[in-house]
Amino acid sequence: MSDNERRILLGRIVGAFGIRGQIKIESWTEPRDAIFRYQPWILVDAAGGEREFSGARGKESGKHLVATFPEVTDRDVVEAMRGTDIYVPRSALPPPKAGEFYWVDLEGFRVVTVDGVDFGTVSHLFSTGSNDVLSIRGDRERMVPFVEPDFVKSVDFEAGLITVDWDPDF
Known part of the structure; x- marks a missing residue:
């Protein structure tokens, strides 16, 4: 599989935050909020359904990140997304520095x-x-x-x- 086709798992939606559609995210990037630099996100739910999102923004909040998606403004929609994995194309990541690798x-x-x-x-x-x-x-x-x-x-x-x-x- 080429770098353009390969997907990298960067995080997971773990639940809702508040009532206005904010999303709690677990990020595996270093630093954690670097996940917002790599978009579009390819969201894959437990049933294998996929959606692509761009424009996610957020900040750190305790052990999670709190994010907003442009089209998501309802807590129930977010709760339905719980457990969804966040992928990006490998090509969205910057090239590693000399002597480093992903x-x-x-x-x-x-x-x-x-x-x-x-x-x-x-x-x-x-x-x-x-x-x-x-x-x-x-x-x-x-x-x-x-x-x-x-x-x-x-x-x-x-x-x-x-x-x-x-x-x-x-």
Whole structure:
């Protein structure tokens, strides 16, 4: 899938805020309010229905963001959107700085050990708070801390390959 077609999950609608159609959003961008920089949003509900929205605006409010959509002014409409995922096209994100990358750009990369043992492919990454972790699917699922250079020895974007120093039996 090309960058123009690939979608990146940036957040989720978690409920209504107030009575005028304001929307509580959980954002996974860093900083959290950066989600508003990347639009249009492609909203995907639990049934797989999609809608595209532009012009979302908002601000931080406690552990969530509070947003407004131009066409949404009713609390009941917002409550019906609860659980809707917020995606943007990969092409909406700025290019990463030199030496940096987006986690999503590593999905699908093959992972091999320094000794040539094939672990499979990266399904996703997640953060534990202390470090990020590669989730790798192959003959079984493996979790490898994304700690350079201790465990992750190299990332080759041209080859789509990550080399790790990790015990295959662990």
